[in-house]
Amino acid sequence: MNKLLSVLSLSTVIGLGASQGVMAKETIVIGELNWDGAKAIQNVLKVVMEDEFNVDVEFIAADQAAIWAAMDSGKGSVDVFPDIWTTLQDQAWKKYVLEKGSVKSNKLPYLGSDGFFIPGYIQDEYGVKTVYDLAKPEIAALFDSDGDGLGEYWPGASGWELVKTNQIKAKSYGFAEYFEPVVVTDAIMKAQLKTAFRKKEGLLFYYWTPEWIHYAYDLRQLEEPEFTGYTNERKKDDKDYNPEAGCYSYEDTDNWLEDSEISCAYPITPIYIGYSASLEERAPEVATFLSNVVLDSSYVSEWVFSMSKGDDAIDVAEEWVEGHQDIVNSWLQ
Known part of the structure; x- marks a missing residue:
């Protein structure tokens, strides 16, 4: 009887472990853009999300139209657009953010x-x-x-x-x-x-x-x-x-x-982080975090200047996050 109970208990533990193993980490995919400011931002987001949430963060290179379409689909092929210059992406911003609501953004942009x-x-x-x-x-x-x-x-x-x-x-x-x-x-x-x-x-x-x-x-x-x-x-x-x-x-x-x-200058541009609305269901804590991120042009300038000297973007991000926990904590509230 005791032996049977032990076997049953062991089976239960193995079953629970297998069940937990099935519950793999959510993967957050950031669309990788081809300018340094965006690359710096995506790496800062990666460091914070992997440190603070039970997620893996991956990058995928794609043009901007493809990133919008993927976020709109909500299937997780691309979840985050790290650097939306709204005056240059005005039609996509209007369609996916303002009208459909399939893409969300952080509350406050940098300029x-x-x-x-x-x-x-x-x-x-x-x-x-x-x-x-x-x-x-x-x-x-x-x-x-x-x-x-x-x-x-x-x-x-x-x-x-x-x-x-x-x-x-x-x-x-x-x-x-x-x-x-x-x-x-x-x-x-x-x-x-x-x-x-x-x-x-x-x-x-x-x-x-x-x-x-x-x-x-x-x-x-x-x-x-x-x-x-x-x-x-x-x-x-x-x-x-x-x-x-x-x-x-x-x-x-x-x-x-x-x-x-x-025949005139470009207007001053509000620049946002965009993310698929599907994250509010798939990874709600991540969605809340992304909505709360507040960047400043001075942060971005600092990151890209470090990268220009040969520092890897991920190293720049890790060092900055470690040294600016007060700012990061404000994003996590």
């Missing part, structure tokens, strides 16, 4: 700005201060690295929606006639930036703040007319819709370049 930049030595020697100064053949020649008679500019990396909007700007400001867009990765562009400064050559490129390159190089943002509102009808529900004084009309048509006009 970013963006535009066209050139080396300071080019501005000082040739007086290139505004985007309109680029619409001259003698100025474009300063940025012609291949000798084909056209200057080159970087509108962004493949898969970025703003690649199109920057080409529309070039047309609207009149310098598209003298320049050609060259779409390469962010890493290649930064290598070109390093070479340009070493050789004191011209380089025209789109970029943003916060970012480490502004610490490392003397970069000057070209002046543009102030943003006064969106003109096109697709923005009629946006708080910045202004058909009378608007200067920003991007038409998503087959002839987007000809049909669109953008």
Whole structure:
């Protein structure tokens, strides 16, 4: 009898262990984007989530449209969009966050700005201060690295929606006639930036703040007319819709370049962390945490600057989290 009870007890323990083994950790998948700020954020989120919750965190590289679609499906193929520049993802933001509610965001964004930049030595020697100064053949020649008679500019990396909007700007400001867009990765562009400064050559490129390159190089943002509102009808529900004084009309048509006009600066951008609403059921503590994360541009600048010196993103994240438990604890409340 005792032997039978012992066997039954052992069977019960094994059964419980097997049952617990079936209850594997939830895996949280973060969409890996191709700029340093996003990579820094995703690693900080990974460190905190794996430290504080019973989850594994994985990264998967995908373009932004695919990340939105995956979060919308709620099946866990991608759960988190770590760095949503809302003015550049306005249609997806409206569709999935504001209308469908299939994607949620943290409550408070950090702020970013963006535009066209050139080396300071080019501005000082040739007086290139505004985007309109680029619409001259003698100025474009300063940025012609291949000798084909056209200057080159970087509108962004493949898969970025703003690649199109920057080409529309070039047309609207009149310098598209003298320049050609060259779409390469962010890493290649930064290598070109390093070479340009070493050789004191011209380089025209789109970029943003916060970012480490502004610490490392003397970069000057070209002046543009102030943003006064969106003109096109697709923005009629946006708080910045202004058909009378608007200067920003991007038409998503087959002839987007000809049909669109953008003749002003980008607005200051609220930048959010997005996550699939399905996490509220699958991993509610994780969803609550993500909704409470409050980033600051100074944090992001610090992370990407450390990464620029060769530090691995995960090491930067671990060191920062360990040294800023007060901030992390505020996210966990």
